[in-house]
Amino acid sequence: MLKFLSIRDFVIVSNLELAFGSGFTALTGETGAGKSILIDALLLALGERGDATMVRSGCERAEITAEFEVSAMPALQGWLNEQALTGDEGVCLMRRVLEAGGRSRGFINGRSATLQQMREVGEQVLNVHGQHAHQTLLQPDAQRDLLDGYASLQADTALVAASYREWQTLKARRISLTQNTQAVAAERELLQFQRRELEALAFNFVDWEELQVEYARLAHAASLLETAAFGLETLSEADTACLAQLNALTTRLRDGMAHDASLGDTLRLLESAQAEMQEAVYSLRHYQQRLEADPRELAVKEQRIQEVMSVSRKYRATPERLPEVAEQIAARLSVLGDEADLAELSKKEEAARQRYQDSAKPLSCARGLAAVKLSTEITEAMQTLAMQGGHFAVALLPLAEGNAHGLEAVEFQVAANPGVPMRNMAKVASGGELSRISLAIQVATSQVACVPTLIFDEVDSGIGGRVAEIVGLLLKQLGRDYQVLCVTHLPQVAATADRQWQVSKAVERGVTLSHIEELSPVRRIEEIARMLGGVTITDTTRKHAAEMLGLEVSCG
Numbered sequence: 001m002l003k004f005l006s007i008r009d010f011v012i013v014s015n016l017e018l019a020f021g022s023g024f025t026a027l028t029g030e031t032g033a034g035k036s037i038l039i040d041a042l043l044l045a046l047g048e049r050g051d052a053t054m055v056r057s058g059c060e061r062a063e064i065t066a067e068f069e070v071s072a073m074p075a076l077q078g079w080l081n082e083q084a085l086t087g088d089e090g091v092c093l094m095r096r097v098l099e100a101g102g103r104s105r106g107f108i109n110g111r112s113a114t115l116q117q118m119r120e121v122g123e124q125v126l127n128v129h130g131q132h133a134h135q136t137l138l139q140p141d142a143q144r145d146l147l148d149g150y151a152s153l154q155a156d157t158a159l160v161a162a163s164y165r166e167w168q169t170l171k172a173r174r175i176s177l178t179q180n181t182q183a184v185a186a187e188r189e190l191l192q193f194q195r196r197e198l199e200a201l202a203f204n205f206v207d208w209e210e211l212q213v214e215y216a217r218l219a220h221a222a223s224l225l226e227t228a229a230f231g232l233e234t235l236s237e238a239d240t241a242c243l244a245q246l247n248a249l250t251t252r253l254r255d256g257m258a259h260d261a262s263l264g265d266t267l268r269l270l271e272s273a274q275a276e277m278q279e280a281v282y283s284l285r286h287y288q289q290r291l292e293a294d295p296r297e298l299a300v301k302e303q304r305i306q307e308v309m310s311v312s313r314k315y316r317a318t319p320e321r322l323p324e325v326a327e328q329i330a331a332r333l334s335v336l337g338d339e340a341d342l343a344e345l346s347k348k349e350e351a352a353r354q355r356y357q358d359s360a361k362p363l364s365c366a367r368g369l370a371a372v373k374l375s376t377e378i379t380e381a382m383q384t385l386a387m388q389g390g391h392f393a394v395a396l397l398p399l400a401e402g403n404a405h406g407l408e409a410v411e412f413q414v415a416a417n418p419g420v421p422m423r424n425m426a427k428v429a430s431g432g433e434l435s436r437i438s439l440a441i442q443v444a445t446s447q448v449a450c451v452p453t454l455i456f457d458e459v460d461s462g463i464g465g466r467v468a469e470i471v472g473l474l475l476k477q478l479g480r481d482y483q484v485l486c487v488t489h490l491p492q493v494a495a496t497a498d499r500q501w502q503v504s505k506a507v508e509r510g511v512t513l514s515h516i517e518e519l520s521p522v523r524r525i526e527e528i529a530r531m532l533g534g535v536t537i538t539d540t541t542r543k544h545a546a547e548m549l550g551l552e553v554s555c556g
Contacts, residue, residue, distance in 0.1 A: 001452040001483040002126070004067040007041045009059035010098075012505060012514045024479030026494040027487045027516075028527055029503030034514035035487045038503075039128065039457055042066060045094045046122030047115045052102045057511075061099045068092045068125050073452070076124045085111050092121060126453045129442045137412065137438055138426040144410040147394055150445045151370030156363045157405065163359045164404040167352040174345050181342070188336045191329050194315075198326045201311055208308065208319055215305060218298040228288040236281045243281065246274050360407045367396060367408070374444060381440035381474070386467045389418035392437065436463060443474050446482070454478060456486040464490065472496030491531035495548035500524050521551055 007016040012034055029035050044050045045066040055062045070076050071090030080086045087093055087109025095107040096118070106113045108121060137143065148157050177184060217224070236243045253267040312319045371394035378392040396408040413422040416433050425437065446454050456475065463471060472493040478484050479498060488494055502523070505514045519527055528545035529537045 001069050002042075002066065002485075003069050004065075005038070005042060005045075006063075006065040007038070008063045009056040010041050010044075010062040010064060011037050011054055011056060012512050013037060013041070014056065014513050016514075016516055018501075018516060020483065020485075021499065022479075022483050023498035024476050024484045024486070024496070026497035026500045027485060027503060028489070028494050028500060028531060030530075031489070032505070034505055035503045036457060037514060038516065039455055039485075039487065042126070042455075043122070043128065044098070045096045045118075046126060047096075047106065047118030047120075048122075049115070050096070050098045050104060052098070052100055054098055055100045059100065061097055063098075064096045066094045068094070068453075070125070073124065076121065079120070079124075080109070083108075083113075083117060085109050085113060085117070092125070094118060094121065123451075125451055126455065127446065127451050128455045128457060129446070137441060138434075140409060140411065143394075143412050144405060146441070146445060147367060147370060147374065147410050150374055150448055151366055152448070153363060153366055153370075156359075156366065159359045160356070160363050160406050161404045163352070163356040164402070167349065167356045170345065170349040170352050174342070174349050177342055177345060184336060188333065191333050191336070195326070195329050195333065197311065198322065198329070201307065201322070203308060203311075203319065203322045205320060205323070211301060211304060215298070215301045218301060224287075228284050231284045232281060232288070235277060235284070243274070243277055246270065246277065250274060356402065357407075360402055364396070364407050367406070367410070370394075371396060371410075377444040378437070378440045381443060382437065384470045384474075385436040385440060385463070387416060387433065387436060391415045391422065392440075393422055395422075436467065439463075439471060439474075443478065446478060451482075453483040453485070456484070456488075458487050458489065465492075468492035469496070489531070491528045491545070491548065494531065495528055495545075500527065502527050521549070524549060525551060 001022060002020045004020065005016075005018045007013045009015075018038075027035050027038065040054075041064045044054070045064040050062075069090060070080075070092045076092065077086070080092065085108045091109075093107075093109050095110075097105045097107075104115075106115055106118045108117060137146070148154060233241070235241060250267060250270050253263050253270065257263050257267065308319050308322075312322060315322070315325050317325050375393045379390070382390045382392060391414070393413045395411045395413050397411055398408050399406075402408075412425040414425045414433075414437060415422050425434070442456070468490040469492040471490070473496055475484055475486055475493065476496045476498070486493065486497070494500055500519045501516050502519050503514060503516050505512055507513075525542055525545045526537070528548060529541040532545055533541035
């Protein structure tokens with residue numbers, strides 16, 4: 001629950017520190033004193049959007065800090081641990097800084113946090129019921145969400161929504177396929193032809209590189225043959241061939257060694273050269289013979305290159321990218337192969353529809369049980385709110401095929417008087433009746449809330465007298481199980497509170513400032529008397545206020 005709130009330089013608040021307790025606390029004050037500022041500041045600390053106009057005039061920044069006791073909230077503590085936002089044991093400290101320039105920063109337990117993270121904490125620690133809640137409750141989506149929240153069906157509704165989306169996706173694909181069957185068949189036929197063509201080409205990048213090298217060699221075979229012939233003639237076949245002259249030289253050197261052994265080193269070098277030169281002759285002859293056999297393969301290799309290049313031009317890709325093109329064709333065929341079979345797709349659609357039905361039917365049953373229970377509770381509350389004989393019902397209206405929210409629409413219906421048929425609440429209830437029905441709904445749904453703190457912001461607008469007293473008793477009853485704060489202008493409501501705070505404003509040094517203080521029993525009598533009697537407070541009014549509070553007062 002909320003333990004402490006600090007507000008600095010926010011709207012018309014300079015510096016305010018408030019300690020909160022359990023039970024029911026009423027917040028009262030004259031119109032325009034700023035009773036709702038406390039709630040606005042609290043919501044800002046819990047991630048609501050703010051702007052620079054909220055910073056008190058002449059100040060650099062507004063700062064709001066809220067401390068919550070969370071020792072009895074294991075789910076929230078687990079979330080804080082997952083987000084690395086834990087602080088002191090059993091405490092969650094929320095802080096928001098709003099600068100005059102418009103920049104905003106949020107902190108959870110002293111660590112920087114996003115607004116979304118702050119809102120997630122806020123949803124778990126606090127519920128605010130505003131004075132215009134009855135307007136929201138006229139919207140069908142709000143009525144459905146309220147029923148689902150009352151019955152804790154959020155997980156069920158998420159499953160139904162996911163199943164519905166899956167079903168509708170398959171349905172859309174089936175319809176699209178039905179409408180474009182000829183186009184899909186033509187595309188599939190073309191892709192199959194292209195796949196067969198590429199498979200027949202059997203392109204391989206390594207083979208392609210080797211083919212180009214071999215083709216280049218064969219394409220220049222004549223020139224290479226001339227080179228080989230010239231080499232053989234120079235080395236061994238001409239009259240002045242190098243090898244013949246080298247042989248003659250080595251013969252003479254051997255003869256010369258008979259007279260000078262030092263010629264042996266030169267002879268050995270020349271003999272080595274003679275052997276390598278002879279190897280060169282053998283190699284050139286072998287090369288020449290191989291070239292003479294290869295030219296007939298030139299046409300075959302040239303044809304292969306033309307085939308590859310022709311297919312490459314057809315697919316507007318380099319030969320190196322042909323494997324990638326083949327993969328793209330196979331991928332598209334895989335998609336069309338799944339969709340082209342209309343019967344198979346229809347089976348999948350029907351299976352998805354059945355999964356949707358299987359998830360939506362239990363949701364409908366749970367909603368039916370919750371609708372009966374909620375209708376009974378709100379009807380009972382209406383009897384105490386000056387609507388005797390009135391009846392409230394949560395109607396579940398079947399939908400032909402259902403939607404993302406289930407197999408039925410939710411509609412709040414009311415009969416404000418006995419014997420009157422049930423009709424849509426938005427069409428039959430007056431403004432005052434809507435306020436009272438809204439309050440009954442909020443009280444009923446609050447009793448199943450998981451949050452420890454409930455705030456009611458002038459939800460008693462439009463009621464008075466005995467009904468106002470009953471409203472106060474309802475809020476006091478809620479205060480036994482929850483921490484309840486209520487901004488009210490009704491003395492009957494304020495008098496039932498366990499404690500009462502007064503909001504006032506005053507002009508200090510030319511600046512209007514708002515203040516909040518907890519009232520002592522004596523001051524509380526004065527405030528209730530003011531709420532009862534207006535400007536002039538008489539002893540009779542004070543006595544009446546004391547009676548409402550169950551206190552004694554001495555009249556001077």
